[in-house]
Amino acid sequence: MEYLEFELPIKELQEQYEKACKIGEESDVDVSNTCKQIELKLEETKKEIYKNLTPWQRVQLSRHPNRPYTLDYIKAICGDSFLELHGDRAFKDDKAMIGGLGKIGDQSYMFIGQQKGYNTKTRQYRNFGMANPEGYRKALRLMKSAEKFGIPVVTLIDTPGAYPGLEAEERGQGEAIARNIMEMTRLEVPIIVMIIGEGASGGALGIGVGDKVLMLENTWYSVISPESCSSILWRSWEFKEQAAEALKLTAADMKKLKLIDQIVKEPLGGAHSDKEKTYLLVANAIEKAYRSLQNLSPTELVEKRMEKYSEMGVFKG
Template sequence: MVLLDFEQPIAELEAKILEMKQLAENSKVDLSSAIAAVEEQLINLKKETYQNLTRWQRVQLSRHPERPYSLDYIENMCEEFIELHGDRNVGDDKAMIGGFGRIGEQTIMFIGQQKGRNTKQRQYRNFGMPNPEGYRKALRLMKLAEKFKKPIVTFIDTPGAFPGIEAEERGQGEAIARNLKEMMMLNVPVICIIIGEGASGGALGIGIGDKVLMLENTWYSVISPESCSSILWRSWDYKEQAAEALSLTASDMLKHKLIDGIIEEPLGGAHTNPQKMYATLKKVILENIKKLEKIDPEKRIEQRIEKFCKMGVVVE
């Protein structure tokens, strides 16, 4: 398992427990009480560590290489999933995935940004940074879901939309702007979930929903801490200060009423117990769809527009 710097004391205690267990087995000496005491110490250390993470440490957890990605959630939550491809214009953007999935009797249109596990996969998925055709594919699938009256769930996990000149030439800004407008007017329930990184318009391009939720160890901001640091201080060395200034964690977003809720992760992050995370997310999705489907579509659209129009309003 990949360890982050602040997880080193936890790893040392885990190694100590393993060593004590091996010693007890080899020497046939009863060390159960001593092991239990250290295990309790480990649990307390984990709680103290993960409940008091800095904003930068949350960012690090959101980027953990073993953290589940969009396809991991979809494939482990759905009994059946049919991936759909292409924007019917330019091509198929591998950084944006989507298709119909079935959970029990509920059919859902899943759309999400997808990263890769190794160098080859990361290049194939363009590091989770969609091009304009990715956002146009997402919109095509949303309209398809609307046609068949199926709810939409989006998984947000991107360091931003692809900033290359070719993306700008093909209308990156227009593609994202169109998604913002069209998502406001969708007459089916839309749930947006930030499962990792939620950066800039790249995240917002599939982030307009009746419910916007964040996993506990994720971030959502107009810019990444590194990019913010490079603009303000001309160096990436101040990324920790930038993360604090940006107030980009789930608790910050909920406090400022920019999201509707936080989904609890297993202690240590989603990657420490993926199966538990899949089960939790599955339950949350089904519960929210059930609630949203009871609301009249016109009323739902009105509430969606009103919610986003209230954001950023300051009264002096």
């Protein structure tokens, strides 16, 4: 288990608890009371730390190396029913953007999301979760297929942004993202968006237009990362904590600004602390969101979606 800097008091207590229990196992000394006291203190410390997280600490949690990624959620939720589909039918298959058909219960969904890697090799293979234009075109192809067969779409967002390389720009990165945004506003099937990690810039927006937009508790959604914002405004990454505060990028901020519809609570300690519980919470949230949309006609879906996004933001003449 890896610990972030602000989690070090938890790490110390966890180590004390494990040592005390080990002493009890290896000797005749009764340490049950000591173990219980440490366990209670550990639980209190966790509650105290996680209920007072700063925006920057939530950003750190969203990037935790043990946090589950898109394929983890899909495989846990859908089991063997998931069938991955590949390619944009124009250039190639983008490994940073995955998608395919899967079931939750008896209902089929088209799942689409960014996938990060678990180690150096897989991070390079997945391009660190940064999709190229062909990734967004693959996502659009799958959405159009879902629309053709009346299958609801679920997108899982976890990206530091769309890939900013020269070759991506040459192949029309901006156009691919803009087209996805336009096409998603008028897709005639329910779209449920779930932010499971980082939701940065156009990389997130390219699969982020939905009838219901949900965020896990320790995720962020913003036009720019705190580090990049800090480097632009202060010419240094040292002010990333102030930038995170100013950007209003947490789930609570997004809900307050009416940019998302629901916050999905995470287990104490973050999604990685109890993955099975997190998968269940996400599956339940998707099912609940779909039930609220399934009886709407295609025309009603599009009208409500258009209205939802038209009302975002405040204009003062």
